[in-house]
Amino acid sequence: MPNVNYINHLNAVLDQFSKDDRLNPTHISMYMALFNYWNFLHFPETFHVNREEIMKLSKIGSKATYHRVIKALGYYNYIVYMPSKNPFKGSKVKLFNFGTTLKQDKVQYNSINSTTIKQALVSKNKHIKTLKNNINEGQTSIPNSEKEVIKFFKNNDATTHEAQKFYNHYMATGWKFPNHTKIENWKALAKKWILKSQDFKTHENSPQQSQNRDNLNTTDYLHTNRNKNYNQPL
Known part of the structure; x- marks a missing residue:
């Protein structure tokens, strides 16, 4: 279980949000919902996510938007998203501790079990292609602004x-x-x-x-x- 300082983490991640032009309010809302869930579970290394609960917390009403945004957060290295093919187990998420140094974050990332990484990540080119397709698909539903x-x-x-x-x-x-x-x-x-x-x-x-x-x-x-x-x- 990582040692997470609630205030330091929020200050650090909000500062990162302000510098990242790739993000829109939906990304931030999703991350804050995941962080709230993580805090509720007392900051485990990884945790299962309940899609309905996260959608409710983040005020996201579309499943397509939910999947597009959570994958984007993984691609932008705010989280590690580990989708599950088993509907009874649910997908898992790992949040980085932004209250620590970048070096510590990399150590945390590299310490994830190799089997878990294989579940979370496919080949780089396929991952990027899939993400772009999901983003393009999501953008056709409703405009961002x-x-x-x-x-x-x-x-x-x-x-x-x-x-x-x-x-x-x-x-x-x-x-x-x-x-x-x-x-x-x-x-x-x-x-x-x-x-x-x-x-x-x-x-x-x-x-x-x-x-x-x-x-x-x-x-x-x-x-x-x-x-x-x-x-x-x-």
């Missing part, structure tokens, strides 16, 4: 205003369709939104619509050529 949506809209010749409308609309729905099913590919949905907005603008700017607006603006509804007998009851 409004900036990501704006950038996508600009790359597709759409305005920032349309991007903000799209983002705010689906943020309000919890990234779900009207039938409450989760959106699985926000980029495809965004392209559909962009096409509809462009079609609407084309329709609005058509000669027929312009003529209709001109007629509406020039028509004087206060004057009429019809003769009406106002003595007749309504």
Whole structure:
């Protein structure tokens, strides 16, 4: 059982978070959930993780996001993730002690049983490829931020205003369709939104619509050529 100083560890890992541009709030939320679980178990060398419990603690609602983020934390060397093929045993996790020196961390990492490492890590190239596929798959579900949506809209010749409308609309729905099913590919949905907005603008700017607006603006509804007998009851 490692000797973990709660305060020193948190100070050190939060400092590392601030320097790591690869992380987003979901990564940090996941790590804090794992750390809380680790603390609850009195800091064992490794421990089994309950996916439902970690998702609840980290406020992650998607299984795909859960797997993508926990694998990313392993790839970024914040944890060692040891997935299990046995659903009854569950996956295991090892957290490094950030309250110690980097040298001590490396000693801890190298001291893990070789069998455990084989379970946790596949070949380097395959690991990187799998991680990239998972990240790309996760990114299609919901965007990480409004900036990501704006950038996508600009790359597709759409305005920032349309991007903000799209983002705010689906943020309000919890990234779900009207039938409450989760959106699985926000980029495809965004392209559909962009096409509809462009079609609407084309329709609005058509000669027929312009003529209709001109007629509406020039028509004087206060004057009429019809003769009406106002003595007749309504």
